[in-house]
Amino acid sequence: MERSSGILLPVYALPSEGGIGTLGRAAFEFIDFLFAAGQRYWQILPLGPTGYGDSPYQSFSVYAGNPYFVDPYLLAEDGLLTKDEIELHTPGSSPAYVDYAEIYKTRFNLLKLAYERAKLLDISDFERFKGENLSWLPDYSFYMALKKHFGMRSWLEWEDEDIRLRQPAALHRYLVLLAEDIGFYSYIQYWFFKQWNALRAYAKRCGIKIMGDMPIYVALDSADVWAHPENFQLDEKLRPTAVAGVPPDYFSKTGQLWGNPLYRWGHMAEDGYLWWKARMEGTARLYDTLRIDHFRGFESYWLVPADEITAVNGSWVKGPGLEFVQMLIKAAPEMEIIAEDLGYLDADVRALLAASGLPGMKVLEFAFDSREPSNYLPHTYPKNCVCYVGTHDNTPVMAWRHEASKSDVELAIEYLALTDEEGFNFGMIRGGMSSVAKLIITQMQDFLGLGAQSRTNTPGTLGCNWRWRLLPGQCTKALAQKLRRMSYIYGRTNSKD
Secondary structure (H helix, E strand, O other): OOEEEEOOOOHHOOOOOOOOOOOOOOHHHHHHHHHHHHOOOOEEEOOOOOOOOOOOOEEEOOOOOHHHOOOOOHHHHHOOOOOHHHHOOOOOOOOOOHHHHHHHHHHHHHHHHHHHHHHHOOOOOHHHHHHHHOOOHHHHHHHHHHHHHOOOOHHHHHOOOHHOOOOOOHHHHHHOOOHHHHHHHHHHHHHHHHHHHHHHHHHOOOEEEEEEEEEOOOOOOOOHHOHHHHHHEEOOOOOOOEEEOOOOOOOOOOOOEEEOOOOOHHHHHHHHHHHHHHHHHHHHOOEEEEEEHHEEEEEHHEEEOOOOOOOOOOOEEOOHHHHHHHHHHHHOOOEEEEEOOOOOOOOOHHHHHHHHHOOOOEEEHHOOOOOOOOOOOHHHHHOOEEEEOOOOOOOOOHHHHHHHHHHHHHHHHHHOOOOOOOHHHHHHHHHHHOOOOOOOOOOOOOHOOHHHHHOOOOOOOOOOOOOOOOOOOOOOHHHHHHHHHHHOOOOOOOOOO
């Protein structure tokens, strides 16, 4: 990883037509902006299909792409839709925010129209795609067809226990019954990967690396757990016996109860972690660089009994450790890996990170937080780290200026010599740009100087997250020139023009 800089912007936040960001024209234009701005990385959030709560960290599959990201206008270029049909199925909501309820009501109807036409065309490429993805596509498409059949509820709530428990006769019966929907969900993935591969190839030609994000845990409501329950801590009825979370800290007196099923690490080790190797190979098909979320869980993880309503009564349990981390690295040797090492870190976690050789993360907003002293002040950074002004879980820096304590903000102003003339947001960004960290990633909201209304996610809340979108025209030529100049001054791009 060379000294460089990049921008964090989720795909759904692109200013695409149709109510949500897609892999179409706006995505290519954002890559053009990154190139003009001298940025080398585009960090996105997980790409998987989402359900209740709309969180990209709770996906129906660790392999599949989000159907919402399939660009209808690219399908129109393939002769599968008309522009009138696209406009008829386009929500009339504000372009500044994603209205997931409206997207859910309209987008699948539009994709179904395209599917009916696609079935009449040459499907040899589609059949080839299916053959190349036999390890996950049949399970995912079957699972989604079953979810639709059972009212989109989690597999734990399906009335037919035989299919919930994957009895052979039930599997055969539903495969026949739901063949049409299985084909539909498979075709959506074909479109997603066709469009994604074209976008990634364009980014590569522009010298832009795409950084993905891999949640350490998978969602309970997922094809991954339903199809491979043996890998998770479940009882004989396939219900979780324990779930994931993090313990109480300065920011939450009851901790965070994530609810994800925990892995049976001992069982996974018996076959050399084949499930994880396949997962890493899958991510390498999508990204050039990967941020592994909650890296500390590989050293030890917070286990909470499944019947608890908070994370208070959990306990630390040892994870798979260094040998496992080394296996992950070897499984995708050409992919850069970054360890998300935020949160409660003890000596053992620090030792694991050091032994792995992976860069960790430093967050500037945390550097000045007097509630929990950290080593995130730029003068303490090692070169082998990635600096963030704030992550997707942080408030934009202009909101932090008003939400943080007065003394914390005063320390930031004094430490970074912030001025109104430069702008509080750009002064904070300068603090990261000028550090020795190999890479600095900045949220798009911080480059634009936006406030709390543009926050991506507030952990522990539902209903108002994952919605903010970039507006058309906000990525200006003047902004690109300003970013390129700053990146050039601090040695993060080779050219100032």
